[in-house]
Amino acid sequence: MHHFHYSGSDLHCESVDLAAVAKLYGTPTYVYSAATMEDNFRRLQRGLAGLDAQLCYAMKANSNIAILRHFANLGAGFDLVSGGEIRRVLAAGADVKSSVFAGVGKTEDEIALALKNEIFAFHVESEPELARINHVAGKLGVKAPIAIRVNPDVDAHTHAKITTGKSDNKFGIPLKHAAAAYEAAAKYPNLAIKGVQMHIGSQLTSVTPFVEAVEKVAPFAAELKAKYGITYFSIGGGMGIIYKDSLASGQQAWWDAQPADKRPLTPETYGAALVPLLKPLGLKILLEHGRFMVGNSGVLLSRVEHLKRGAGKNFLIVDAAMNDLVRPAMYESYHEIVPLRRDSSRRALTADVVGPICESGDCFAKDRPLQEVGEGELIAFMSAGAYGYAMASRYNTRGMAAEVLVKGSSFELINARESFEQIIAGEKVPAFLK
Numbered sequence: 001m002h003h004f005h006y007s008g009s010d011l012h013c014e015s016v017d018l019a020a021v022a023k024l025y026g027t028p029t030y031v032y033s034a035a036t037m038e039d040n041f042r043r044l045q046r047g048l049a050g051l052d053a054q055l056c057y058a059m060k061a062n063s064n065i066a067i068l069r070h071f072a073n074l075g076a077g078f079d080l081v082s083g084g085e086i087r088r089v090l091a092a093g094a095d096v097k098s099s100v101f102a103g104v105g106k107t108e109d110e111i112a113l114a115l116k117n118e119i120f121a122f123h124v125e126s127e128p129e130l131a132r133i134n135h136v137a138g139k140l141g142v143k144a145p146i147a148i149r150v151n152p153d154v155d156a157h158t159h160a161k162i163t164t165g166k167s168d169n170k171f172g173i174p175l176k177h178a179a180a181a182y183e184a185a186a187k188y189p190n191l192a193i194k195g196v197q198m199h200i201g202s203q204l205t206s207v208t209p210f211v212e213a214v215e216k217v218a219p220f221a222a223e224l225k226a227k228y229g230i231t232y233f234s235i236g237g238g239m240g241i242i243y244k245d246s247l248a249s250g251q252q253a254w255w256d257a258q259p260a261d262k263r264p265l266t267p268e269t270y271g272a273a274l275v276p277l278l279k280p281l282g283l284k285i286l287l288e289h290g291r292f293m294v295g296n297s298g299v300l301l302s303r304v305e306h307l308k309r310g311a312g313k314n315f316l317i318v319d320a321a322m323n324d325l326v327r328p329a330m331y332e333s334y335h336e337i338v339p340l341r342r343d344s345s346r347r348a349l350t351a352d353v354v355g356p357i358c359e360s361g362d363c364f365a366k367d368r369p370l371q372e373v374g375e376g377e378l379i380a381f382m383s384a385g386a387y388g389y390a391m392a393s394r395y396n397t398r399g400m401a402a403e404v405l406v407k408g409s410s411f412e413l414i415n416a417r418e419s420f421e422q423i424i425a426g427e428k429v430p431a432f433l434k
């Protein structure tokens, strides 16, 4: 469910006509729905009712400070992965005390920054990292709260680039070596063992791998509770969203029409399967969903530059490109593409939807059946709220897109389009070339 829908013939986000946003702020522009994020948050909370659960929103999915503030206001902490992300949380006016710090290569400076801001815990991915965190904590005269990320070796059945819980991934410590890692951790004077963590991958569309992973790790979590008095188990993130029928899935009717055995994963089914496995542990449960919280809460608006008709192939050339939204080029992912103005007289068009960048990979969709749109018309890439702007770059000296947040009938720019001056601000010609 989300809040993007046609009202009359015009695509709206909540009560805001998206064409008005494009007119005011230009394109390409990301637009996010605050109500959709709030619904996602509340549904997850309700799905896990009965547990002492805390969402640590995986902010790498979308780290605009307005969105961080929105989640902090709702009661979320953050799953963060860099010193830059710590500083974003602070810039959002939120605090780091209910956030966890993940990642395989935290630097000493990042560890120190996290400790000074009283991070809830470090999620440790290797034994050398234990030594490093202990060292930094010692220098600061504090005890560093830690949990070790265990790798349960389950196949998440998702794209290879976003699978993280198999034994051949770089992430975590294999379950069979994890007890030894905790023993090592217990010997460090400046570490406090607080929990255990896992995260098996992203864009999971079935609850089965989550169940398998929790079943594998829960007995170990119980042992750790008995031995070290751990207080929490973080089961990671990874809940998938709907990309194919993105627009339709905003409506309850679409969900009602799905056959029971083919229903996409929801926070309700996720909770129903996991709560019974987790509750007996008597531990606080941390969740680190990123994509699920924001993915269907955002769209990328773009304008058609040209419709180029070729021999047996049409190209819809738009003003958004792989630098703005890299997921199709990087993960071969699908984004539904719809016109902002629906018109039943539009003819059908099959086209490759491409950006202006000089790369064959700058392609959003191949041979996509669309409603015909022509030069100057506006389109939306659906389900672009997660790993969209966050993974954008300036390739081809294209400034970062604008971002807008909608709430009800209000909307506000939450990130101005980047200017050319901002792009080259750090660059200079050295004296020896002058």
Ligand SMILES: *Cc1c(COP(=O)(O)O)cnc(C)c1O
Pocket: 058, 060, 061, 079, 102, 103, 199, 201, 202, 203, 236, 237, 238, 239, 288, 289, 290, 291, 292
């Ligand atoms: C990326 C990541 C997440 C979030 O993944 P989503 O698929 O966006 O929910 C959670 N935990 C860790 C450790 C991650 O690296």
